[in-house]
Amino acid sequence: MNRKDLQELRIHCGYPAITLVMPCNKEKIRATLQTILDDVREANLPKTILEKSVALLDQLGCPLDEKTTKIALFIDAHRARLFTVPACVADIATHDTSFRLDAITSALNYQLRYWVIDCSNNAPHLIEGVEEQLTQLHNTCAIFDTKNCPTALTKNKNECLNTCFASYMEQDPLPIILVGSKKETAYNSSFILYEPRIVARVESLEDVWPTIQRWHAAEIEKLLHKIRHQEPPHDFISRFDEIVTAARQGLVIMLAVEKGYMRAGCEHPVTRAVVLNASCPTGFVSISAVDQLLEAVRAKGGDVLLVPDGSLKEHHRMIAFVTMR
Structure with missing residues (x-):
């Protein structure tokens, strides 16, 4: 989830605006959502919106350990949107005249966030990093409704990833770590556009969090040194x-x-x-x-x-x- 998503979700609301934040367990999500929909039945949400909500949950891929990933589902009369959010965000299941976004906003603002492009096996895919939590964006284009890339990562994975990643970088220009061998991380020339944002290249996902920690600590030290010694x-x-x-x-x-x-x-x-x-x-x-x-x-x-x-x-x-x- 990124800054532009939050901006878009703050407008065009109205009752009922459903906010659902919980661990990624499809059965529990469906059950909780149905309870909320029962509460707002008289509001008569459009059939197309309800169908899209079902489709988004059908496409959702959850890890075996549901505690590692949380999702946020937002539904009103105009849209249904599904996102992955940091695990530290408190669970929310409510309906109101606007979406409940404060907890997500604070979590995103005060967490160390970055992008990871895993180029292993020459089949790159996009991972969102929030502190030590790494969340692979499965079927990114479909789940996140990215207009620039309507096809899910199936026919042409590289082309789809590049198009999706350009959209994400435009919205959230975060630090980037490339994962894979030198040959794997170098073969895709499209990432040259983001060279100033690439802070490291590592060979495995296990190296990502220690590497981003070292980079972040070095950036802090450079800043504090500059402040202390600047006349x-x-x-x-x-x-x-x-x-x-x-x-x-x-x-x-x-x-x-x-x-x-x-x-x-x-x-x-x-x-x-x-x-x-x-x-x-x-x-x-x-x-x-x-x-x-x-x-x-x-x-x-x-x-x-x-x-x-x-x-x-x-x-x-x-x-x-x-x-x-």
């Missing part, structure tokens, strides 16, 4: 309001934020002014301030680096490197 004037900003403004203007190259830093905030619906208060002044609406900032940075193509708690305490727990246009 004023600094090329970063740390005031929250300044970072918000720069993020909205697309000027944030990289935002570094402590992993445990979460703040409630308030936003004015007209001026879009943001304040870090738990109790909102008159005319303001409650928001998850840091979550929205992280999304704003990523929406404009900026990078986000999660750093250990306490490492940026002298800079209000976050800093942003900006570019001037």
